[in-house]
Amino acid sequence: MNAEPFQIRGQLLRDEPMNRHTSLKVGGPADLFAIPEDAEDLQGLLACLQEQRIPWITIGRGYNLLVRDGGIRGAVISLERFNRITLIADTQILAEAGAENLAMVRFAQQRGLGGIGFISGIPGTIGGAIRMNAGAYGQGILEHTECLTLLRDGLVRTFCMSDLQYGYRHLHLEAGDIVLAAQFNLHEREAQHTEEEIRKDTELRRSKHNVGFPSAGSFFKNPNGQASWRLIDAAGMRGVRVGGAQVSEQHSNFLVNTGNATAADFLQLAKTVKNAVFATSGVTLEEEVRIVGDV
Numbered sequence: 001m002n003a004e005p006f007q008i009r010g011q012l013l014r015d016e017p018m019n020r021h022t023s024l025k026v027g028g029p030a031d032l033f034a035i036p037e038d039a040e041d042l043q044g045l046l047a048c049l050q051e052q053r054i055p056w057i058t059i060g061r062g063y064n065l066l067v068r069d070g071g072i073r074g075a076v077i078s079l080e081r082f083n084r085i086t087l088i089a090d091t092q093i094l095a096e097a098g099a100e101n102l103a104m105v106r107f108a109q110q111r112g113l114g115g116i117g118f119i120s121g122i123p124g125t126i127g128g129a130i131r132m133n134a135g136a137y138g139q140g141i142l143e144h145t146e147c148l149t150l151l152r153d154g155l156v157r158t159f160c161m162s163d164l165q166y167g168y169r170h171l172h173l174e175a176g177d178i179v180l181a182a183q184f185n186l187h188e189r190e191a192q193h194t195e196e197e198i199r200k201d202t203e204l205r206r207s208k209h210n211v212g213f214p215s216a217g218s219f220f221k222n223p224n225g226q227a228s229w230r231l232i233d234a235a236g237m238r239g240v241r242v243g244g245a246q247v248s249e250q251h252s253n254f255l256v257n258t259g260n261a262t263a264a265d266f267l268q269l270a271k272t273v274k275n276a277v278f279a280t281s282g283v284t285l286e287e288e289v290r291i292v293g294d295v
C-alpha cells in the first residue's frame with residue numbers, strides 16, 4: 001500500500017501481524033493498525049483514509065475474527081481507548097465500544113443494576129458484541145440495548161434499536177459504520193444476584209468451553225432450532241484435523257488452533273465440516289466467525 005504518511009495522536013502501526021490480535025492466533029499483516037486516542041482523532045484518521053481511498057475495518061478484541069494469511073490491505077481500527085462507561089440516568093448506562101463486556105456488567109452491578117449478566121462471560125468488547133448481537137442462553141445483547149451511537153459517513157449519529165434491523169447473531173449496519181457506544185436500560189438488581197449470575201456462567205463456561213487451545217468460540221451459527229455441535233458430531237467430524245486446525249474433541253462447534261495452524265487450515269477445515277454436515281443432514285452451516293483479509 002502506498003499511503004501518504006499521516007499521523008494520529010493515538011498509535012499507528014504498519015504491517016502489524018493480525019495473529020497478535022485474534023483469539024485464533026492466525027492471520028497475516030494489516031497494512032495499518034490504528035488505535036485512535038478519541039473521537040476527534042478517529043474522525044481525522046477516517047478523513048485521511050477516505051482521501052487516500054484506503055479501506056478499513058473496525059475490530060474489538062478479535063474473539064470472533066478469522067483473518068486470512070495474506071493479511072489486510074488497508075487499515076484495521078481498534079477502539080480499545082474508547083472504554084468509558086457512564087451512568088447517564090437512574091437505570092441507564094452508556095458504554096463506549098472498546099469497554100469489555102465484563103467491565104460493563106461489573107459497573108452496573110456496583111450501582112445496583114443488572115439484567116445483562118449473560119454477557120459477562122462473552123469475551124470481547126461492547127462494540128464487537130453489538131456488531132455480532134452476541135448472546136447466550138437464548139438472549140442477545142441487542143434485546144437489552146436502547147440505542148447506538150454510530151459514526152456514519154463521518155458524522156456521529158444516534159439510532160434507537162427500533163430504527164435498526166437485527167436478529168440472531170446479526171445487526172444490519174451500512175458498510176463503514178463504526179459503533180462508538182451503546183446505551184442500555186437496565187433494572188434495579190441486588191449486587192449479590194448479579195454475582196450469582198456471573199458465578200454460574202463462569203462455571204458453565206469452564207466445563208463447556210475449556211477446550212485447551214485458542215479458539216473463536218462457536219465457529220458456526222446454530223441453524224434454526226438445531227445445535228451445530230450435534231450436526232457436526234452426527235457427521236463424524238469431532239476431532240478431525242487439517243494441518244494445525246482441529247474440530248475440538250471437547251466441543252465440536254469450536255475449531256481450535258493446536259499450535260501451528262494457518263488461516264488456510266481453518267478455511268479448509270470449515271469447508272470439510274460444512275460438506276460433511278450437508279451430506280449427512282442436508283443442512284448448510286453458516287460461519288458465525290467473521291472472515292476477512294486476503295488469501
Ligand SMILES: Cc1cc2nc3c(=O)[nH]c(=O)nc-3n(C[C@H](O)[C@H](O)[C@H](O)COP(=O)(O)OP(=O)(O)OC[C@H]3O[C@@H](n4cnc5c(N)ncnc54)[C@H](O)[C@@H]3O)c2cc1C
Pocket residue numbers: 023057058059060061062063064065079097121122123124125126127128129130131132133134135136177178179180209215216217218290
Ligand atoms: C471462548 C469463547 C467463547 C465465546 N462465547 C460466546 C458466546 O457465548 N456468545 C457469543 O455470541 N459469542 C461468543 N464468542 C465469540 C466472541 O466472544 C463474540 O462474538 C464477541 O462479541 C466478539 O467481540 P470482539 O470485541 O472480540 O469483536 P471482534 O471479534 O474484534 O469483531 C467482531 C465483528 O465486529 C466488528 N466490530 C468490532 N467492533 C466494532 C465496532 N466498534 N464498530 C463496528 N464493527 C465492529 C468486527 O469488524 C467484526 O466483524 C466466544 C468466543 C470465545 C473465544
